[in-house]
Amino acid sequence: MKKNWVALPLAGVVLSACVTVNIYFPAAAAEKAADKIIDEVWQGTKSPDTTTKPGAPAPAVPVNQKEKSI
């Protein structure tokens, strides 16, 4: 008889645990996640990349290394 004190709440906990395992699909969150991934997969295709380098590197300055030591 004493065991009932433990067994009953235990049964309750087990049952409620079973209910939480069976949670349903979070559609709104999934949509947001999908959008994020789609953004990343398709990014950079809306407009053809105009890859003009802003401020092309200045032409190399002639380097004089004529320091001769005799």
Place this chain on the structure above:
Amino acid sequence: MNALIKFCVAWLVLFSVNVASAQVNIEINTPGVSALKQSMHDRHSQLAEFYGNGAVGLTSDGMIAVRDASAVPLAARQKVNGLVAAENQDRKALYAEIARANGHPEWEGDIRNTFAQRWIQRAQAGWWVQIGGSWKKK
């Protein structure tokens, strides 16, 4: 009796873990998802041309398919078929990986359906998408 109490405590811990994981959030920041995203992004630069000319379209089940092979020069058809097959393999893996990363492999179908809707909704004008079994141009 002692063992029973221990068992009870263990169940309580399990229960609270379940409650924590029931938070409505979809985890997509895993190495597997990142790798698939990167692979699909790299492939997209080659596929975009075929979406644009109607050779390839987005299907209603979250995949892509060759819609009009005649839009592709004979020499490039093999390449398009390869791209489509590789893309579909990645997509399938992506849906499964997201479901797995969230501890619910059984969500794969739901995730695939969600993606199918979003891919189609966000497709660029001029691309072909499959709606209700037939192809439509966006």
